[in-house]
Amino acid sequence: MTTKILAVDDSRTMRAMIQTALTDAGFDVDLAEDGVDGLDKLSGADPDLVITDINMPRLDGFGMIEGVRARPECASLPILVLTTESGEELKQRARTAGATGWIVKPFDAEKLVAIINRLVV
Amino acid sequence: MSDLRDMFFEECDDLLEVLSTGLDDLQNENSDAETINSMFRSVHSIKGGAGAFGLDRLIKFAHAFENVLDDLRSDKLAVDPTITALMFSGFDHLNDLVDAARDDNDLPETDGAAVLAELKQTTQAANGTTGAEDEDANEVSEDDFVALSVNIGLDLGGDDSGLPDLPGLPPLGETSDGNSQFVVKFEADSALYARGHDPALLFRAIGEMGDLTIEADCSAVAPLESLQDAPASISWTLTLRPDDGIDEGTIREIFEFVEGQCTLEISEMMAEEEASELVVAPAPAAKAPEPVAKPIAQKSPAKAPKAEKVEKANKQEAKGGDGGKKSSEPRNSTIRVDLNRVDRLINLVGELVISEAMLRQSMNELPVSANSAVSEAIGQLKTLSGVLQESVMAIRAQPVRGLFQRMSRIVRESSRQAGKTSRLVMVGEATEVDKTVTERLVEPLTHMIRNSVDHGLEKAEDRLAAGKPEMGTIKLEAAHRSGRVVISLSDDGAGVNRVKVRQKAEEKGLVRPEDDLTDSDIDNLLFRPGFSTADEISQLSGRGVGMDVVRSEIQALGGRINLQSEPNKGTTITISLPLTLAVMEGMLIEVAGESLVVPTVALRETLQPGQANIHDFCDGDRGLSVNDSMLPIVDLGEALGFRSPLKNFNNQSLLLIEGESGRRSALAVDGIVEQREVVIKGLEQNYQTIPGIAAATILGNGKIALIVDTDQMIPSPGNGNPGLRKGSELTEVNSYV
Numbered sequence: 001m002t003t004k005i006l007a008v009d010d011s012r013t014m015r016a017m018i019q020t021a022l023t024d025a026g027f028d029v030d031l032a033e034d035g036v037d038g039l040d041k042l043s044g045a046d047p048d049l050v051i052t053d054i055n056m057p058r059l060d061g062f063g064m065i066e067g068v069r070a071r072p073e074c075a076s077l078p079i080l081v082l083t084t085e086s087g088e089e090l091k092q093r094a095r096t097a098g099a100t101g102w103i104v105k106p107f108d109a110e111k112l113v114a115i116i117n118r119l120v121v
Numbered sequence: 122m123s124d125l126r127d128m129f130f131e132e133c134d135d136l137l138e139v140l141s142t143g144l145d146d147l148q149n150e151n152s153d154a155e156t157i158n159s160m161f162r163s164v165h166s167i168k169g170g171a172g173a174f175g176l177d178r179l180i181k182f183a184h185a186f187e188n189v190l191d192d193l194r195s196d197k198l199a200v201d202p203t204i205t206a207l208m209f210s211g212f213d214h215l216n217d218l219v220d221a222a223r224d225d226n227d228l229p230e231t232d233g234a235a236v237l238a239e240l241k242q243t244t245q246a247a248n249g250t251t252g253a254e255d256e257d258a259n260e261v262s263e264d265d266f267v268a269l270s271v272n273i274g275l276d277l278g279g280d281d282s283g284l285p286d287l288p289g290l291p292p293l294g295e296t297s298d299g300n301s302q303f304v305v306k307f308e309a310d311s312a313l314y315a316r317g318h319d320p321a322l323l324f325r326a327i328g329e330m331g332d333l334t335i336e337a338d339c340s341a342v343a344p345l346e347s348l349q350d351a352p353a354s355i356s357w358t359l360t361l362r363p364d365d366g367i368d369e370g371t372i373r374e375i376f377e378f379v380e381g382q383c384t385l386e387i388s389e390m391m392a393e394e395e396a397s398e399l400v401v402a403p404a405p406a407a408k409a410p411e412p413v414a415k416p417i418a419q420k421s422p423a424k425a426p427k428a429e430k431v432e433k434a435n436k437q438e439a440k441g442g443d444g445g446k447k448s449s450e451p452r453n454s455t456i457r458v459d460l461n462r463v464d465r466l467i468n469l470v471g472e473l474v475i476s477e478a479m480l481r482q483s484m485n486e487l488p489v490s491a492n493s494a495v496s497e498a499i500g501q502l503k504t505l506s507g508v509l510q511e512s513v514m515a516i517r518a519q520p521v522r523g524l525f526q527r528m529s530r531i532v533r534e535s536s537r538q539a540g541k542t543s544r545l546v547m548v549g550e551a552t553e554v555d556k557t558v559t560e561r562l563v564e565p566l567t568h569m570i571r572n573s574v575d576h577g578l579e580k581a582e583d584r585l586a587a588g589k590p591e592m593g594t595i596k597l598e599a600a601h602r603s604g605r606v607v608i609s610l611s612d613d614g615a616g617v618n619r620v621k622v623r624q625k626a627e628e629k630g631l632v633r634p635e636d637d638l639t640d641s642d643i644d645n646l647l648f649r650p651g652f653s654t655a656d657e658i659s660q661l662s663g664r665g666v667g668m669d670v671v672r673s674e675i676q677a678l679g680g681r682i683n684l685q686s687e688p689n690k691g692t693t694i695t696i697s698l699p700l701t702l703a704v705m706e707g708m709l710i711e712v713a714g715e716s717l718v719v720p721t722v723a724l725r726e727t728l729q730p731g732q733a734n735i736h737d738f739c740d741g742d743r744g745l746s747v748n749d750s751m752l753p754i755v756d757l758g759e760a761l762g763f764r765s766p767l768k769n770f771n772n773q774s775l776l777l778i779e780g781e782s783g784r785r786s787a788l789a790v791d792g793i794v795e796q797r798e799v800v801i802k803g804l805e806q807n808y809q810t811i812p813g814i815a816a817a818t819i820l821g822n823g824k825i826a827l828i829v830d831t832d833q834m835i836p837s838p839g840n841g842n843p844g845l846r847k848g849s850e851l852t853e854v855n856s857y858v
Binding site: 012014016069076084098099102105118 | 125128162166169173315319323325375377381382
């Protein structure tokens, strides 16, 4: 079974970069452009892992993570935060919201893939 | 990567547009929390992308900018004119940095240094920090843009042919000397599971760092019946015989994400000879606690011959995953298309429209009934090709917003240089215009705005004395009007100083003292070549480029430009442009057996003159009296060199045309055929510029018709008429206008 990933980011450049990195690594990638879109696509995409940005219109990353966690079937779905910020405060907020881990942009494709492989069976 | 780079810069343009819109709202006190938020996100996304492409200067600046926006959205700062001005300067510099990065240029170090410093200072002041301590939690130095370092020795290059079942392991030989080992004690809180972590996966990652054995202590696990809601109570002891280069830090990194959600102890000790023997010894099943020894990963069978082999979850499957790769792009998705392809498409559709017209014409000559199936189908073809043409043209259409926003910067810069305060008001930014038109409007509009700020707006004290607000207003407006785009630029300045303009024009010999000129005539003298009213050449607009250049640029786009001014109220310059450069509405006429097209834009009236209205002058020129004014008559056949001058205009039709300057003349032609849309075919690629001819088109019958350059058919003082053999004499006639 190919690992399915839902990547949520409001920047189309970033979406394209994530998509390129992850499809090259053999993952199936679904994209969403903000938190609302991400939650909309969650059921259809049925991902094995979610990657989300924090600063997004309509619904930000924290809201997105909380929304995912609120769904019983996603209670233990790994969620990676991909963001430019690296502050401890932000990490703590993300963790409280239910994030599994974080990666600081700009990301290194190999490292991103390595981290994903550590989070999905 | 270069595709992504292009995409990044395209996105930057969009983001800068969002930022600019936000700034305008801010300035017009039309902003809310979301305004600042969207501005923040724009700068933030630029920073994010810049990071990916290693654009350090852009990152640094965007970061400082973003911090101020962050302070604004968290109410640490309030919007005031100083902040707004700083935001505008920041926006301008951000624009410059993006442009420079796009062109791989480096801006001089000093560029933007002041803005950067001011942005930083603002953040520091808002947060009560000093420069030294502003490395707070959210401060991102360049170092933070190094991606999170997670060295788990994975090589995902896919070239692990030697060990297909263990992808990503470091090459053999890099083994540890077996002298030291790490003992990791790990107990997970339930929160760890609730955040999507799986200890087995963490252990797998550690297993990739060397020889790993794991013991699970399940003694604290609750009995099955009370298992639900019980705390996670398995603890593990991991013993790692590490590969080279693995230290405690590397191991801790694996646990970074679960920090605070587990109990973790890592200790390093010298390896005992018996260690592996000890852990692999199967424990008696009946015993409790039950130490389960399970080496989950190993480098090779030879290294731990007695250990039970557990095959790692193999990502190979995922890596080689083929087919079914789906990706859903967001709604409103767009594709990027080479402009040349679009142009080719537009050209082909143009040809199609011509073929369709030819077909229709041939049909008319056939004895086919109008309600026959063929006629109906052809009618449908006509409708479809019309719609097709419109749709294709729409591809090239772009809102003028981007253009207007660029002008907003020109207003700011010109005002600064001229020592005036002014603001730009934009109306109808969503109006769509052909991409080429918007691109080619940049220069003329820039020049017009500089003129408006420099010459149009009065100095602050004069404005106050005239009872006007100190801040001048420049208004840029776009609208669609009867199949054309009308862009107008107005200022609330002093208006054209007609006395001065007239005086200047007389000095330059453009008009004679005895000429009777209307206000509008005088205003439009500004478009004459070499005309400049500024007494002293200002740094802004006195660059030897006058409004005449603006006019010719607009004309080159098939547009008209007109200036209206009211003393003490201000000046409005109106540009009217065709929606597209590829198709034009024209009047098909005949002269000396040739078919020609006169652009409808220039056409005011057609008439069959009575001899009484035509007046001969002593030098052979003739004028037409219309509504109490005298217009020069231009014999088109003669002007284009088709034939010798006509003796009289008895059998001629006269087309009254008006040029961009507002001047008019009457074109004498043999006959008027019909009004129609023509596809413009440039001549200059294949021929030189032909005086009096703007372009050509192909008619329904396959014949070529030349398109008349009407502006060259209007004699005017100081305006040479290359298309006219008698240009200089005709200016005499013009003095009657």
